[in-house]
Amino acid sequence: MLRRVAPSLRRAILTSSAHGRAGAQLTEPGLSPRHALLPQWRLCSSAASTNSPPPPPPPPSSPPQGTPRPAGGSTVSSLNPAEVAKFAAIAETWWDSEGPFKPLHLMNPTRLSFIRSTLCRHFRRDPNSSKPLEGLKVIDVGCGGGILSEPLARMGATVTGIDAVDKNIKIARVHAASDPSTASIEYFCTTAEDLVKENKQFDAVISLEVIEHVANPSGFCESLSALTVPNGATVISTINRSMRAYATAIVAAEYILNWLPKGTHQWSKLVTPEELVLILERASISVQEMAGFVYNPLRGEWSLSDDLTVNYIAYGMKKVETPSESN
Amino acid sequence: MLSRGRCFPAASRIRPLVRAFCDAPPLLQDAAAGAPSSQDHTEKGDDVKARPDELDIAIVGGGMVGLAVACALSNMPLTKHLRVGIIDSNPALKSRNYLKKDGVPDSRVSTITPATISFFRDIGAWDHVQQQRHAFFGKMQVWDYTGLGYTRYSARDVGKEYLGCVVENKVLCNSLLLRLQEENGDIEKMIYPTRLISLALPSKSRQAPTREAISSGYPPEELNRSNLVKLELSDGQTLYSKLVVGADGSKSNVRQTAGIKTTGWNYPQSAIICTVEHITENDCAWQRFLPSGPIALLPIGDNYSNIVWTMSPEESLRHKSMSPEDFVKSVNNALDFGYGPHPHSGNLDYYMEKLFSDIGSTATSTKECFEVPPKAIGVVSERMAFPLSLKHSHDYVSKRIALVGDAAHTVHPLAGQGVNLGFGDAAALAKVIADGVSVGADFGDISMLKRYENDRKAANVAMAALLDGFQKMYSVDFGPLNVLRAAAFHGAQYISPLKKNIISYAMGDAKWPLFS
Numbered sequence: 001m002l003r004r005v006a007p008s009l010r011r012a013i014l015t016s017s018a019h020g021r022a023g024a025q026l027t028e029p030g031l032s033p034r035h036a037l038l039p040q041w042r043l044c045s046s047a048a049s050t051n052s053p054p055p056p057p058p059p060p061s062s063p064p065q066g067t068p069r070p071a072g073g074s075t076v077s078s079l080n081p082a083e084v085a086k087f088a089a090i091a092e093t094w095w096d097s098e099g100p101f102k103p104l105h106l107m108n109p110t111r112l113s114f115i116r117s118t119l120c121r122h123f124r125r126d127p128n129s130s131k132p133l134e135g136l137k138v139i140d141v142g143c144g145g146g147i148l149s150e151p152l153a154r155m156g157a158t159v160t161g162i163d164a165v166d167k168n169i170k171i172a173r174v175h176a177a178s179d180p181s182t183a184s185i186e187y188f189c190t191t192a193e194d195l196v197k198e199n200k201q202f203d204a205v206i207s208l209e210v211i212e213h214v215a216n217p218s219g220f221c222e223s224l225s226a227l228t229v230p231n232g233a234t235v236i237s238t239i240n241r242s243m244r245a246y247a248t249a250i251v252a253a254e255y256i257l258n259w260l261p262k263g264t265h266q267w268s269k270l271v272t273p274e275e276l277v278l279i280l281e282r283a284s285i286s287v288q289e290m291a292g293f294v295y296n297p298l299r300g301e302w303s304l305s306d307d308l309t310v311n312y313i314a315y316g317m318k319k320v321e322t323p324s325e326s327n
Numbered sequence: 328m329l330s331r332g333r334c335f336p337a338a339s340r341i342r343p344l345v346r347a348f349c350d351a352p353p354l355l356q357d358a359a360a361g362a363p364s365s366q367d368h369t370e371k372g373d374d375v376k377a378r379p380d381e382l383d384i385a386i387v388g389g390g391m392v393g394l395a396v397a398c399a400l401s402n403m404p405l406t407k408h409l410r411v412g413i414i415d416s417n418p419a420l421k422s423r424n425y426l427k428k429d430g431v432p433d434s435r436v437s438t439i440t441p442a443t444i445s446f447f448r449d450i451g452a453w454d455h456v457q458q459q460r461h462a463f464f465g466k467m468q469v470w471d472y473t474g475l476g477y478t479r480y481s482a483r484d485v486g487k488e489y490l491g492c493v494v495e496n497k498v499l500c501n502s503l504l505l506r507l508q509e510e511n512g513d514i515e516k517m518i519y520p521t522r523l524i525s526l527a528l529p530s531k532s533r534q535a536p537t538r539e540a541i542s543s544g545y546p547p548e549e550l551n552r553s554n555l556v557k558l559e560l561s562d563g564q565t566l567y568s569k570l571v572v573g574a575d576g577s578k579s580n581v582r583q584t585a586g587i588k589t590t591g592w593n594y595p596q597s598a599i600i601c602t603v604e605h606i607t608e609n610d611c612a613w614q615r616f617l618p619s620g621p622i623a624l625l626p627i628g629d630n631y632s633n634i635v636w637t638m639s640p641e642e643s644l645r646h647k648s649m650s651p652e653d654f655v656k657s658v659n660n661a662l663d664f665g666y667g668p669h670p671h672s673g674n675l676d677y678y679m680e681k682l683f684s685d686i687g688s689t690a691t692s693t694k695e696c697f698e699v700p701p702k703a704i705g706v707v708s709e710r711m712a713f714p715l716s717l718k719h720s721h722d723y724v725s726k727r728i729a730l731v732g733d734a735a736h737t738v739h740p741l742a743g744q745g746v747n748l749g750f751g752d753a754a755a756l757a758k759v760i761a762d763g764v765s766v767g768a769d770f771g772d773i774s775m776l777k778r779y780e781n782d783r784k785a786a787n788v789a790m791a792a793l794l795d796g797f798q799k800m801y802s803v804d805f806g807p808l809n810v811l812r813a814a815a816f817h818g819a820q821y822i823s824p825l826k827k828n829i830i831s832y833a834m835g836d837a838k839w840p841l842f843s
Contacts, residue, residue: 154768
């Protein structure tokens with residue numbers, strides 16, 4: 001019985017940790033002490049919203065919060081060399097596609113193929129180009145170790161990655177520096193709200209597996225919308241509040257298999273596709289397309305489908321008029 | 328419009344970065360010490376990544392399969408921008424012209440399937456093959472030395488014009504080279520006419536910089552290269568690559584360095600190959616199973632045929648050294664009588680045909696009678712003998728390494744499938760790399776490469792096992808087994824669906840021997 005549930009479980013867990021921004025153990029729960037992971041999970045909700053419960057160890061000691069340095073490609077040199085060495089070692093496990101985050105790496109191409117095809121259509125780019133996002137300013141909100149930011153940079157985008165966890169940002173910086181095609185990514189330890197205050201705007205705003213951790217989803221979506229240029233694109237993915245998602249992502253993953261710390265996902269915080277569309281609509285983003293992710297246990301691969309019951313992703317367009325005008 | 332407007336700021340952002348790379352002292356030193364003068368230093372400023380000693384993909388081995396990988400990559404829109412290098416000291420890689428059609432064909436030939444031909448068409452190399460010597464065949468006869476059974480296959484059975492094509496290996500290589508030349512303008516820069524000395528895979532020690540390295544000023548170049556494979560070449564040059572493709576044959580250096588183990592065994596057999604001449608043109612592929620192993624006679628155009636004859640190692644030595652006249656006599660003996668009578672249609676066949684004609688439509692070749700293969704009148708090339716083995720690599724991929732062709736698997740040559748499996752590998756690997764590029768993945772990443780392995784391993788193992796089974800079946804001369812074999816031949820000859828299935832599998836159209 002358990003065995004039969006497992007693949008769909010893993011699917012749920014995968015998405016829930018999708019950026020790897022929390023150090024959740026996916027397959028081998030014994031690898032690191034779970035209590036050490038818990039704070040990180042809480043932290044990731046603070047990544048998204050200032051309204052979230054106060055995280056135990058706040059990370060504001062990193063580079064002045066929300067004051068992006070004009071650095072581009074020179075991020076490495078500004079780091080403390082000893083820190084570089086320390087986090088290079090950690091980044092290696094984080095990025096080890098055969099390691100504990102293997103399922104996550106398996107899912108990433110599927111998320112990216114959705115993002116690629118929608119952004120190519122949105123910005124009228126040639127889908128056969130190796131760098132279709134060339135010249136587009138893209139922000140990855142809740143970037144974790146940079147698992148999504150790096151592929152976006154390889155597709156040509158000018159990527160900014162933000163995460164409230166200072167440790168994640170350090171790991172992401174070190175890893176990105178190891179490949180010239182990703183070295184130009186700018187990572188900052190900050191929140192979407194802070195960037196809004198600085199009036200930053202991006203052609204595309206992407207936030208995967210974050211909204212279910214924020215205290216105020218509509219406020220979060222308002223921030224994402226404010227970060228998007230008019231006619232720009234917004235992409236959000238999360239877990240549905242369905243019985244299947246409850247059974248797989250919460251009951252089995254957290255209570256039976258102990259793959260995730262208990263309380264990682266709260267049922268009441270999950271957002272249904274209908275609710276997401278509504279929230280985004282109020283935030284001046286009209287959803288253009290949605291897709292679900294399904295896991296094929298035989299091939300060990302994820303694919304896109306119409307089934308939105310567990311994991312789903314939505315792409316919307318920022319409307320030109322402001323919310324007050326439209327109301 | 329939108330895109331153009333946004334490209335300019337991006338371009339101006341990149342430029343200072345490029346300058347930073349070009350001015351970095353360690354880089355210039357490297358370039359001066361390592362790169363030969365043929366490397367064009369002036370062009371490296373065009374791209375952030377265009378450092379002369381850094382590649383996206385290093386292909387070790389410029390044989391048929393290695394060149395096919397390079398060619399496939401340069402023909403796909405998503406991968407043509409990749410910096411690909413081919414490391415091989417074979418002087419044949421300098422060829423830039425068509426090989427002449429007159430003269431005696433080389434004894435090293437490949438029987439390529441329609442699936443391989445369509446791959447060559449896709450990558451634009453088939454036109455070049457057609458300008459050089461090649462021979463299509465539409466018929467094939469396989470029979471048994473006991474005289475109990477035979478099977479004739481015809482392309483018409485599956486509605487095709489041909490079953491396969493026999494092409495000299497040097498023609499296949501040359502065609503791929505010419506295509507690469509067309510795609511890349513100057514392929515001198517792509518080919519490193521040298522050998523691989525050693526590979527250093529990215530490891531923890533190389534990845535995490537040591538404290539000493541940090542305190543002595545940690546150059547960004549080192550960090551950039553820390554997760555690339557370092558290749559040391561016999562001419563003293565050092566290359567760094569995101570992915571190394573091992574296309575260096577059954578004794579693959581890349582495979583051994585990566586520590587990938589193989590399973591397999593040597594057959595107590597050697598194959599002898601050579602070119603023979605007939606009085607008239609041969610248009611059929613012939614294969615006769617003898618107690619010592621199969622002998623194949625493959626048309627290679629004009630009045631020439633290629634011989635692939637499997638026998639014991641001692642016999643192969645004897646056949647290699649005997650006089651040409653004796654050898655020709657021996658070949659004709661092996662292809663015609665010599666062991667037993669010709670198979671013929673008897674009462675059994677009449678009933679078999681009646682019985683199975685109800686299953687599906689009858690294949691046209693079912694009614695064809697046994698034919699005697701054309702006699703050889705002389706051996707016109709050097710005779711070469713090589714030992715046979717079955718070898719299968721446990722893994723086709725590891726971190727930043729992918730094996731293709733014989734480096735990953737060698738099979739018994741009895742059906743001429745080895746190189747076709749290799750081309751299948753090349754096509755699959757190139758596709759996986761393109762898929763990786765499309766989603767912005769690091770294509771040296773193992774989870775990406777595993778897709779290639781999953782795609783190819785099952786197909787290659789199935790073929791290896793089938794051919795091994797054939798080899799074993801024919802290495803025993805035992806009455807009841809002979810009858811069973813004959814029954815299998817009769818089955819293949821008269822059961823049309825089975826026959827069609829066998830043909831499409833052998834042609835590379837079907838992935839599985841049965842039920843596909």
